[in-house]
Amino acid sequence: MTNLKVGGVPEHFNYPWYITLKNKEYNEHNINLRWQDYPGGTGQMCKALREGTVDIAIVLTEGIIKDIAAGNPSKILQTFIKTPLVWGIHVGAKSSFNKIEDLENATIAISRFGSGSHLMAIVNAHNQGWDVSKLKFKVIGNLEGGIDALTNGEADYFMWEHFTTKPLVDNGIFRRIDDCPTPWPCFVIAVRNEVLENNFEEVKKVLDIINSETKDFKKRDNIDETLAKRYEQQLEDIQKWLKITEWNDGKPITKNLITRIQNKMVQFNVIQEKKNSGEFIKNMYL
Structure with a gap:
């Protein structure tokens, strides 16, 4: 059994992870995946990736790009939410x-x-x-x-x-x-380089499972009511949120997208200079 830790904010975006974990879908592939809530958000997760206390993180695009540029030994594998936050x-x-x-x-x-x-x-x-x-x-x-x-x-x-x-x-x-x-897709999946080197196939399987869940997530019976109850939201607010939110269908992240985001981040003074966009990403499907 391969042990992997995944983390994200305790918010409605990440409910698909809860479903796949509850259904023990990773165990079927000999992967013991454990979820960790990070209420402190992306800054807290970037620190956890650096320290090795989390392996896979569902982080904000701008935060992880800035932190990888500053030396975080991780790669972005794909977008998770492809719409703006x-x-x-x-x-x-x-x-x-x-x-x-x-x-x-x-x-x-x-x-x-x-x-x-x-x-x-x-x-x-x-x-x-x-x-x-x-x-x-x-x-x-x-x-x-x-x-x-x-x-x-x-x-x-x-x-x-x-x-x-x-x-x-x-x-x-x-x-x-x-x-x-946000002027870019909001959440991405980032993984520590060490984990990619040692557990490439297992990480790929994790992505396959979560992407399969998010593909039809919005079509689940009464998903709006489930989310409203779990996250203590008004039903009409969750319905509005579902309307404007799209998950990624498993396509890998491209250098072109990272370049476009970096251009905006430089323009907004969020980062000082652009780096080679290939340094930020790992394509799992080459």
């Missing part, structure tokens, strides 16, 4: 900020440096024409930390996935001022 821009319920322009000099809560909440704050600032070098950040760890920071005034605004934070908006904990979609 919609980031809500939130302030505390009692905040005096009411529109996006008010936030230019405000302090931004981020889970970690290099995380999606950090990098997308830079993208948003660039979209608004603000001076990115003057942005002020407060590291808060995860969504719970973001709630605390906005409630007690340690930070002014916080960017997190629109639908995950929708119950906080509905309950009057956050106010959403605006949305900022």
Whole structure:
């Protein structure tokens, strides 16, 4: 039995993993795959990949590209969610900020440096024409930390996935001022180089199983009701989310896509320079 650890955010995007694990589909191929939640998001997962405490990670595209460029010994195998992620821009319920322009000099809560909440704050600032070098950040760890920071005034605004934070908006904990979609496919599957060298076939089998599940995931009976109940969402919100979300059908990631994303990341000052796009990816099907 080959032991492998996979990790991701405890959000609705990753429910297909839960189904395949619950059905013990990996065990049938002599793979003992274990899931680990990473509520701290992509920054936390990049650290885990570097430290070898996770083997496969479902991470935000911009975060892992930035971290591989900075020396993370991992490769991107494919996109997992091929549509953009919609980031809500939130302030505390009692905040005096009411529109996006008010936030230019405000302090931004981020889970970690290099995380999606950090990098997308830079993208948003660039979209608004603000001076990115003057942005002020407060590291808060995860969504719970973001709630605390906005409630007690340690930070002014916080960017997190629109639908995950929708119950906080509905309950009057956050106010959403605006949305900022990622200008690229949002989630990718990344694997440590050491695991690719030692367990190439097993990783390939894991991809085959999860891609088979996501292919018809949206056609599952009552999947909207299941997700709404499990993630404590309004049914209509989950239905909206399912409408705008597409999983990858197993196609490998291309150098061309990585180049296009790097071009945008340089333009947004998220990375300083482009690297050879081939260094970021591994095609499992050559």
